[in-house]
Amino acid sequence: MDTKARMAKVGRAGANSAGAPLYRQAKRELQRLIECGHYGPGATLPSETGLARALGVSIGTLRRAVDELVHEHLLVRRQGRGTYVTSHTAERFLFQFFHVELRPDAPLDAPGEREYPQVTLVDFTRGKADEMEAAALDRPAGDAVFRIDNRLSLAGRAVVHDRITVAAALFKNLTEQHLRARPGTLYSLYQSEFGITVLRARERVRAIAADTDAARILGLPRGQPVLQVHRIALSFGDKPVEYRVSTVHTAMHDYVSLLPQGR
Amino acid sequence: MDTKARMAKVGRAGANSAGAPLYRQAKRELQRLIECGHYGPGATLPSETGLARALGVSIGTLRRAVDELVHEHLLVRRQGRGTYVTSHTAERFLFQFFHVELRPDAPLDAPGEREYPQVTLVDFTRGKADEMEAAALDRPAGDAVFRIDNRLSLAGRAVVHDRITVAAALFKNLTEQHLRARPGTLYSLYQSEFGITVLRARERVRAIAADTDAARILGLPRGQPVLQVHRIALSFGDKPVEYRVSTVHTAMHDYVSLLPQGR
DNA sequence: CCCAATTTGTTCGTATGTATA
DNA sequence: TTATACATACGAACAAATTGG
Numbered sequence: 219m220d221t222k223a224r225m226a227k228v229g230r231a232g233a234n235s236a237g238a239p240l241y242r243q244a245k246r247e248l249q250r251l252i253e254c255g256h257y258g259p260g261a262t263l264p265s266e267t268g269l270a271r272a273l274g275v276s277i278g279t280l281r282r283a284v285d286e287l288v289h290e291h292l293l294v295r296r297q298g299r300g301t302y303v304t305s306h307t308a309e310r311f312l313f314q315f316f317h318v319e320l321r322p323d324a325p326l327d328a329p330g331e332r333e334y335p336q337v338t339l340v341d342f343t344r345g346k347a348d349e350m351e352a353a354a355l356d357r358p359a360g361d362a363v364f365r366i367d368n369r370l371s372l373a374g375r376a377v378v379h380d381r382i383t384v385a386a387a388l389f390k391n392l393t394e395q396h397l398r399a400r401p402g403t404l405y406s407l408y409q410s411e412f413g414i415t416v417l418r419a420r421e422r423v424r425a426i427a428a429d430t431d432a433a434r435i436l437g438l439p440r441g442q443p444v445l446q447v448h449r450i451a452l453s454f455g456d457k458p459v460e461y462r463v464s465t466v467h468t469a470m471h472d473y474v475s476l477l478p479q480g481r
Numbered sequence: 482m483d484t485k486a487r488m489a490k491v492g493r494a495g496a497n498s499a500g501a502p503l504y505r506q507a508k509r510e511l512q513r514l515i516e517c518g519h520y521g522p523g524a525t526l527p528s529e530t531g532l533a534r535a536l537g538v539s540i541g542t543l544r545r546a547v548d549e550l551v552h553e554h555l556l557v558r559r560q561g562r563g564t565y566v567t568s569h570t571a572e573r574f575l576f577q578f579f580h581v582e583l584r585p586d587a588p589l590d591a592p593g594e595r596e597y598p599q600v601t602l603v604d605f606t607r608g609k610a611d612e613m614e615a616a617a618l619d620r621p622a623g624d625a626v627f628r629i630d631n632r633l634s635l636a637g638r639a640v641v642h643d644r645i646t647v648a649a650a651l652f653k654n655l656t657e658q659h660l661r662a663r664p665g666t667l668y669s670l671y672q673s674e675f676g677i678t679v680l681r682a683r684e685r686v687r688a689i690a691a692d693t694d695a696a697r698i699l700g701l702p703r704g705q706p707v708l709q710v711h712r713i714a715l716s717f718g719d720k721p722v723e724y725r726v727s728t729v730h731t732a733m734h735d736y737v738s739l740l741p742q743g744r
Numbered sequence: 745c746c747c748a749a750t751t752t753g754t755t756c757g758t759a760t761g762t763a764t765a
Numbered sequence: 766t767t768a769t770a771c772a773t774a775c776g777a778a779c780a781a782a783t784t785g786g
Contacts, residue, residue: 298763424731468687561782
């Protein structure tokens with residue numbers, strides 16, 4: 219085979235061309251190959267020895283580059299099998315992007331920790347970005363956007379209302395059918411149908427009184443305190459690709475801040 | 482010197498005695514030395530070559546052990562200087578344990594990102610642990626506890642009310658003077674006066690209507706939606722050492738979920 | 745200002761263990 | 766069983782930052 223095709227050798231060590239350490243150059247090169255689709259979601263990378271040879275670095279340096287990409291959830295390693303490009307599974311959504319959990323003191327039977335929510339599409343429209351949306355998506359105000367309204371249920375109760383905004387320019391011809399027919403998570407749809415990879419997200423949380431829409435969708439009295447989560451999902455180069463405002467009914471559930479590390 | 486005194490050599494590689502990899506055994510040994518106070522907060526560790534020799538492992542293995550402890554914020558490395566045991570500075574509090582930030586759309590002058598809050602002691606009492614506190618602190622209900630009520634202000638506004646509960650058994654003879662006289666953060670007081678090291682924290686967030694106390698302390702109408710953050714601070718071995726319920730007025734501020742990585 | 749000593753950071757290479765197909 | 770891939774462990778050499786003379 220020709221696994222080393224189109225693979226740019228990174229700079230040498232002695233005269234450190236780019237200023238950055240060699241393992242970071244190798245990392246960026248790998249990142250570039252994934253971003254440009256040379257290794258798509260779910261793809262198997264060449265072996266470490268092969269990659270190291272192709273990139274012109276030692277195995278130790280290559281491993282360090284891969285280490286960082288694994289920490290950033292862009293790659294996964296499996297001993298004896300190989301190294302793979304991460305794809306957006308339900309698992310990943312649950313642990314990296316879904317932060318609502320049953321309250322530990324809830325008067326219910328304990329349903330074994332994390333639960334994948336049942337998602338219902340409530341509304342799908344096309345419109346023009348308001349100030350907030352435009353700023354979040356780094357686009358001019360008035361830019362064409364799609365808005366997706368989802369209701370998320372846990373254990374049969376409506377718990378979260380998501381108002382999702384994406385730029386129409388990035389999601390050409392997104393239709394309601396896409397959303398209804400998709401087999402996996404929304405982010406896996408972004409990836410498979412539009413070539414957009416969500417890597418991480420920033421979230422800010424505040425408390426507000428439920429407005430009429432939220433109250434109706436979540437089935438609670440208007441004015442009730444609810445959580446409002448503002449999320450900006452980022453792709454390669456920290457490019458914003460989704461703005462999401464979630465309204466969370468926290469009578470039986472919590473927003474759980476992911477705890478640092480856990481060795 | 483005798484830096485290698487009282488330092489137990491970890492098992493050999495060939496016959497992997499403990500089942501765990503050698504670098505983890507080395508890590509645990511280092512962790513133990515820090516926990517037992519052999520290297521206190523702020524202490525300088527021996528050089529990597531020295532530590533490696535003392536522990537009977539190679540420099541690469543030692544570095545890997547230290548790497549993990551650095552990721553867990555237990556150690557910090559400074560090139561050319563040495564490796565140090567982390568101590569609880571205001572900096573660390575701000576970035577690892579304080580998650581309230583000015584809203585980006587706030588109608589104010591931008592005060593350069595993160596701001597250290599002005600803390601005012603509102604109340605200090607001794608009492609018996611209720612159900613929640615006992616469960617959180619892993620103690621029998623009715624156990625003696627101290628309760629600390631703090632008001633935190635940002636830019637001159639009262640934004641957070643903290644109700645902190647700690648076991649009296651762990652904080653013997655904690656007095657109001659301790660709290661009023663302390664020069665640094667609360668966690669640095671735990672560390673210097675009581676030998677208790679907070680390593681990480683789990684937080685759960687929900688929305689509630691402000692009760693009378695919170696309304697008074699935060700200067701807002703009763704019934705107003707506010708954030709309620711439940712935090713359990715953990716020490717070595719994930720032992721809970723503090724239970725804290727924070728009430729956050731999010732009219733001008735957000736609870737910011739720490740974003741994963743950031744290379 | 746420069747030099748030398750010390751310490752961490754980077755890079756290389758090799759050997760061996762462990763998991764998977 | 767064999768081959769392949771990642772995981773662990775070792776150690777050498779040099780680069781870069783810091784400190785003190």
